[in-house]
Every structure is written in structure tokens, then in C-alpha cells.
Amino acid sequence: MKVLFALHGYPPELMGGTENTVRAQARALVARGHEVVVVAGSMNWQSESLTSRDTDTDPTTGTSYPIYRIHRTDLYFDHWQKSASPKASRAFRKILREETPDLVHVQHWIRLSRDLVAVAAQEGIPAVVTLHDLWTTCLLTFRVRPNAEALCEEKLGISPCIRCAGEIPPKTPWVTREAAAIAFAERQSDVFRELELARAIVTPSRAHAQAIETFLGRAADSLEAEVIPPGREFESDLASAQPALSDPAANGGQLILGAWGHLDPIKGLDLVLDAISQLDDPARVTLHVAGAEVNPAFADAIHRRAEGLDVHFHGAFEVSDLATHPVSRVHAMVSGSRAHESWGLVLDEAWHLGLPALLPNRGAFRDRLEGERGGFTFESGDSASLSHGITRLLGEPGLLNKLRASIPPAGEIAPTLDQMVTRLEEVYTRAVAAGAPPAPEDQSMQDLVRARALEEWDKSLSRRSSVELGFEEEQS
Numbered sequence: 001m002k003v004l005f006a007l008h009g010y011p012p013e014l015m016g017g018t019e020n021t022v023r024a025q026a027r028a029l030v031a032r033g034h035e036v037v038v039v040a041g042s043m044n045w046q047s048e049s050l051t052s053r054d055t056d057t058d059p060t061t062g063t064s065y066p067i068y069r070i071h072r073t074d075l076y077f078d079h080w081q082k083s084a085s086p087k088a089s090r091a092f093r094k095i096l097r098e099e100t101p102d103l104v105h106v107q108h109w110i111r112l113s114r115d116l117v118a119v120a121a122q123e124g125i126p127a128v129v130t131l132h133d134l135w136t137t138c139l140l141t142f143r144v145r146p147n148a149e150a151l152c153e154e155k156l157g158i159s160p161c162i163r164c165a166g167e168i169p170p171k172t173p174w175v176t177r178e179a180a181a182i183a184f185a186e187r188q189s190d191v192f193r194e195l196e197l198a199r200a201i202v203t204p205s206r207a208h209a210q211a212i213e214t215f216l217g218r219a220a221d222s223l224e225a226e227v228i229p230p231g232r233e234f235e236s237d238l239a240s241a242q243p244a245l246s247d248p249a250a251n252g253g254q255l256i257l258g259a260w261g262h263l264d265p266i267k268g269l270d271l272v273l274d275a276i277s278q279l280d281d282p283a284r285v286t287l288h289v290a291g292a293e294v295n296p297a298f299a300d301a302i303h304r305r306a307e308g309l310d311v312h313f314h315g316a317f318e319v320s321d322l323a324t325h326p327v328s329r330v331h332a333m334v335s336g337s338r339a340h341e342s343w344g345l346v347l348d349e350a351w352h353l354g355l356p357a358l359l360p361n362r363g364a365f366r367d368r369l370e371g372e373r374g375g376f377t378f379e380s381g382d383s384a385s386l387s388h389g390i391t392r393l394l395g396e397p398g399l400l401n402k403l404r405a406s407i408p409p410a411g412e413i414a415p416t417l418d419q420m421v422t423r424l425e426e427v428y429t430r431a432v433a434a435g436a437p438p439a440p441e442d443q444s445m446q447d448l449v450r451a452r453a454l455e456e457w458d459k460s461l462s463r464r465s466s467v468e469l470g471f472e473e474e475q476s
Contacts, residue, residue, distance in 0.1 A: 001034050001035070001102050001425075001428060001429075002035035002036075002037070002099070002100070002103070003029060003035070003036055003037070003101060003102065003103050003104075003428065004037045004038075004039060004096070004099060004101035004104045005022055005025070005026060005036065005037070005038045005039065005105050005107055006040075006092070006104060006106045006107065006109075006116050007019070007107035007108045007112075008041045008107075008108040008109070008110045008112065009040055009042065009111065010022070010023065010038055010040035013040075013042060013043065013044070014043070016262075017132075017230075017345045018107065018132045018133070020319075021132075021230045022038075022107050024230075024233075025417075025421065026038060026056070026065060027060075027061070027063070028417050028418070028421040029424075029425075030058065030061070030063045031058065031060075031061050031063060032421065032425075035065070035101075036065040037065065037066050037068070037095075037099045037101060038056070038065065038066070039092060039112070040067060040068070040069050040070070041070060041072070041108075041110065041112045042070065042111065044069070045071065045073070045075075045077075046071040046072070046073055047073060048073060050073075051068055051069065051070050051071070051091050051094075051095070052069045052071065053067065053068055053069075054066075054067040054069070055067060066099075068095050070088050070091045070092065070111075072085060073087060074087075074454050074455075075457075075462075076170055076461070077111060078110060079170070080139035080187065081172065081180075081457065082457070083109065083110065083113070083114045083187055084113055084115060084190060084450055085112070085113040085450075085454070086113075086450050086454075088112050088113040089113045089115055089116075089119055089447065092116060093119050093122075096120065096123045096125060097123065102432050103125065103127070103428055104116065104120040104127040104128070105129075105428075106127055106128070106129045106194070107130050107132065109135070110135060114187065114190045115190055115194070115443075116194070117129065117193075117198050118193060118194065118443075121436050121437050122440065122442075123436075125436055126199045126431045126432060126434060126435055126436045126437070127197065127198050127199060127431070128198060128200045128427055128428065129195065129202065130201075130202040130203070131203050131208065131209075131212055131225075131342075132204065133342060134211065134212065134215065134340055136191050136195070136216065137211075137212055137215035138156065138161070139161050139162070139164070139165035139184075139187075140165055140168060142338075142340070143215065143339075143340055144265075144338045144339065146164065149338060150338065150380075151339075151340055151362060151380060151381065152164070155214070155215055155217045156188065156216055156217070157217075158181050158185075161184065162177075162181065166180075167470075168470075169469050169470035169471050170461060170469040170471070171468070171469055171470040172457075172460075172461075173464065173468055174460040174461075174464070175457075197437045199430070199434050199437070200226055200427045200430065200431050201225045202225065202226045202227075202427065203223075203227055203228075204228070204229050204230055204342045204343035204364065205227060205229065205342060205343050205367065206225075206227050207364045207366065207367050208342035208363060209223055211363060226423075228415075228420060228423045229415055229420070230345065230420065231414065231415045231417035231418070231420030231421065232345070232352075232413075232414045232416070232417065233416065233417050234352045234410070244404065245330070247331075247397060247398070247399075247400045247401060248284070248394060248400075249395055249397045249398075250397040255285050255286070255331055255332075255390065255393055256285075256288070256330040257272075257285060257286070257287050257288070257333070257334045257358075257390075258289075258290075258327040258328055258329075258332070258333050258334070258355070259288070259291075259327070259333065259335060259336075260289070260290040260291055260327050260349075261335065261337075262291050262294045263291050263293045263294065263295060263298060263299045264294055264295045264298060265338070266337065266339050267291070267337055267339075268336025268337050268338050268381075269289065269291075269302055270298075270302060270336070271336030271338075271381065271383045271386065272287065272335070272336045272383075272386065273302070273306055273309065273311070274383035274387075275336075275384070275387040275390060276309055276390065278383060278384060278387040279387055279391060279394075280391075282308075282309055282310075283310065284394060285309075285310065285390065287306075287310065287334075288311075288312050288314065288327040288329075288330060289311060289312065289313050289327070290314045290315070290316075290317040290327040292315070292316040293315070314326060314327060319349065328353045328355065330355065331355075331400055332350075332357060332393065332400070332403070333346070333347075333349075333355045333356070333357045333358070333375075334358040334359075334386070335357070335358070335359050336383075337362075337365075338360075338381060339362075339363075340362050341362065341363040341364050341365050342363060342364060343364050343414075344359070344363075344368065347365065347368060348414045351407050351408060351413045352413060354404065354407065355404075355407075356374055356375040356403035356404055356406075356407065357369065357374065357375035358375060358376065358378060358386065358390070358393075359375060359377055359378075360380035360381070361377035361378065361380055362380045372402075372403065372406065373407075373408065374403060374406050374407040374408060375403055376392075
């Protein structure tokens with residue numbers, strides 16, 4: 001079978017959880033004898049329309065497959081009003097005609113265009129969709145309010161979504177309220193069409209599928225999602241790579257915590273630091289932090305916030321190095337993530353390291369830690385609640401050992417890569433057998449209108465000041 005993956009970015013340019021999961025899937029499928037083609041968006045803006053081509057080679061098997069990157073030519077192409085791109089759609093269609101895959105697997109639309117399943121249907125190719133995050137339900141992708149820094153529980157709608165998205169620069173004062181409402185309706189219509197045309201919808205967890213249904217205002221189980229958690233491969237002796245530290249609650253010693261992931265507001269490291277600061281004796285806690293400083297302004301603020309606390313920053317890291325990294329030589333892992341996690345790769349890693357976890361009670365984290373299995377949760381976005389959890393580890397003798405003992409066996413933490421790919425093959429086989437859905441109507445005229453609108457959007461933006469766009473505050 002020949003499978004074409006489409007997603008927002010691909011390693012080595014982008015190295016997040018979704019990108020690495022997709023690369024693992026692609027390499028595993030190729031190792032099983034399938035053909036794979038990847039079409040990825042890119043952060044590399046180009047002044048002229050450009051599709052670049054590269055290859056990815058699995059270092060284990062030596063097998064290679066092509067990577068196409070579609071480079072957007074317009075400005076701020078991650079903006080919700082830019083989520084439909086006729087140029088990107090045409091480039092995607094051209095690749096489909098050249099590669100003629102049996103199946104398209106859409107892993108994300110952002111930086112490409114929100115009509116990938118529709119384009120595949122017009123080319124007579126069935127498609128499968130994996131919903132890795134909440135982009136389908138939120139103009140800002142993660143449903144985290146810009147100012148409140150809290151998860152949004154509102155259903156997707158004109159109000160308050162357009163107003164909320166408008167708080168993030170670049171603001172668009174040239175777009176009238178009526179025009180924004182029309183753009184929102186078109187986006188929602190296109191997203192719903194993609195989900196309806198897909199021959200299968202995959203989510204990493206049942207909790208994630210339920211969240212999407214709720215936020216889209218759909219009935220329970222209406223997505224009929226196939227739940228396939230991301231497969232992981234870990235060394236069998238990972239948990240014993242470093243001996244467990246003694247219980248600080250039993251001997252009045254130091255509690256050592258580890259936090260890893262990008263230094264970005266959505267990961268909530270500021271909340272972790274605030275929680276430690278609120279302790280009766282913050283000096284009893286040491287925190288090791290590993291992660292690339294992808295948001296310089298936030299990273300600077302975090303370093304200032306950590307002053308006076310026992311915090312050690314180790315910078316970027318490789319997951320493969322976690323077993324011997326200082327961030328895992330700890331009593332427990334902690335995360336203040338503000339996102340509605342669809343699965344939680346970081347929890348897989350912590351458990352495989354033999355570390356219990358302190359995580360927010362949202363999404364898959366809540367379900368996976370139910371009954372204090374391998375850790376416990378705190379109120380999402382609430383530093384006082386997390387501080388209470390840390391206090392428990394400092395003051396309840398035996399709690400840490402109890403949590404360690406309740407960590408699931410390695411075989412129950414997540415499926416292996418082989419198990420995950422077997423599940424995907426089953427989904428693919430059914431989708432190919434079903435064939436492509438009825439093709440949507442030709443969109444040539446609509447694409448022409450949208451292309452001109454995107455050009456006007458960029459021209460209007462270039463005529464506005466940084467203050468009008470929200471990048472700077474007006475000087476009094």
C-alpha cells in the first residue's frame with residue numbers, strides 16, 4: 001500500500017510530539033514493505049511559490065522515502081484567517097497526481113490548507129484523519145485563553161472565539177466584524193466537511209475524542225473515532241537505569257522534581273515555579289528543567305521567576321538521553337501544562353523511567369492517572385492545588401513508594417510501535433476498501449476569490465503600524 005502523510009511540519013525542521021510520532025509511523029510502515037510519501041508544511045516562508053523535496057532515511061533499516069515541503073508564500077500563514085490556501089491546495093493536488101497514493105493520512109492542516117481531505121476526494125483517493133490536538137475546535141489551536149492562561153471550555157462559535165483570537169497579534173483591524181464572521185463560518189464548514197469526508201477518524205485517547213465532540217457541539221460518539229495511542233519504543237531497562245531516590249517525607253530530606261518539554265507558556269512551567277514558591281519551605285524542593293527555549297520572552301521571564309529557588313536549567317534534550325539525564329534523577333515528574341493533552345507522551349516517558357507524575361486533571365492525564373495510579377492530578381491552572389500536591393510528597397511518608405509501585409507495567413503504558421502500526425494498517429485497509437467519498441463540487445471560483453482575499457490581507461497588513469497590529473503598545 002502506498003500512503004501519503006500530510007501534516008504541518010516534519011523533522012528535522014520541527015521536532016514536536018506529533019512530528020516525531022508521524023516520523024515513527026512512516027518509518028515503521030516502510031519497514032513493513034509499504035510505500036510512504038510525506039507532505040509537510042514549513043516555517044520557512046518563501047517569496048515565491050515553492051515545493052522543496054528531500055528524503056528521510058531510517059537509521060535502523062536504511063530505507064528512505066520522499067519528503068515534500070510546501071512553503072507558504074503569504075504572511076502569518078498560521079493565522080486562523082489564513083487556514084485555507086489555494087496555492088497550497090494546488091501544490092498538494094500536484095503531488096497527489098505525481099505520487100498517486102492509495103490513501104492519504106491527514107495528520108494536520110495548519111501551514112498547508114484546511115481542504116486536504118476534499119482535494120484527495122476530488123482526485124479519487126480516500127483519506128484518514130488523525131486529530132492530534134484541538135485545532136479543529138479552536139482558532140488558536142490549543143484552547144488556552146491568551147490573557148487568562150487557562151483552558152477555554154466554550155464551544156466553538158463566533159462569540160467569543162473571534163474576539164479571543166483577536167487578542168493575539170497580528171490583529172486585523174481592516175477585517176470588519178461581518179467579514180470575520182463569514183471567515184469563521186467558512187472555516188467551520190470546511191473543517192466539518194473534512195471530518196465528514198474522512199473514511200476514518202483517529203484520536204490518541206477516548207478523552208480527546210470526547211473533548212472534540214463537546215467543543216464542536218456534536219453528540220457523544222458522533223465522530224466514531226478509532227482510538228489508537230501513539231506507539232513508543234523504550235529500552236526495557238529504562239526504569240532501572242538510575243536507582244530510585246529515598247523518600248524525602250520519611251527522612252525530612254530534599255524533594256527533587258523534574259520537568260521536561262519546550263519552555264513555552266502552554267507547558268506551564270511558570271505555574272510549577274509559583275507552586276514551589278507557595279510552599280512553607282520552598283528550599284526543600286529542587287527542580288531540574290530540560291527543554292528548548294522556543295519562546296525567548298517567556299524563557300527570560302521564567303529565569304527571573306526562578307531566582308531564589310533551587311532550579312537548574314539544562315536546555316534542549318533528546319528523549320533518547322532521558323534515562324541518564326539529570327532531569328530524570330528525581331523523585332517525580334511534574335508538568336503545569338495548560339493544554340488539553342490528547343495522550344501525554346511525557347507521561348509515557350516518566351513511567352518508563354519509573355517516575356510517578358504530578359499532572360493537571362485535564363484530558364488524557366485525568367483518565368490515565370485515575371485512582372492515583374502512577375501519580376496524581378491537581379486542578380489545571382491552579383498553582384495552589386499543585387503546591388498542595390508537592391506538600392503531600394514532602395509530608396506523607398510512604399506516598400512516594402506507593403505511587404512508584406502503582407506505575408503500570410511497561411507493556412501497559414502505551415502500545416509498542418509495532419502494535420500501533422498494526423492498528424493503523426487495519427484502519428487503512430478498511431478505508432481503501434471503502435474507496436474515495438463522493439467528490440465535493442469544483443472550487444475553482446471560490447479558490448480564485450480566496451487567493452485574491454489573501455493578497456489583500458497581506459497588503460492591508462503591510463499598511464498597518466506595529467501598534468495597530470498589536471505588536472507594540474501605543475506610547476502615551
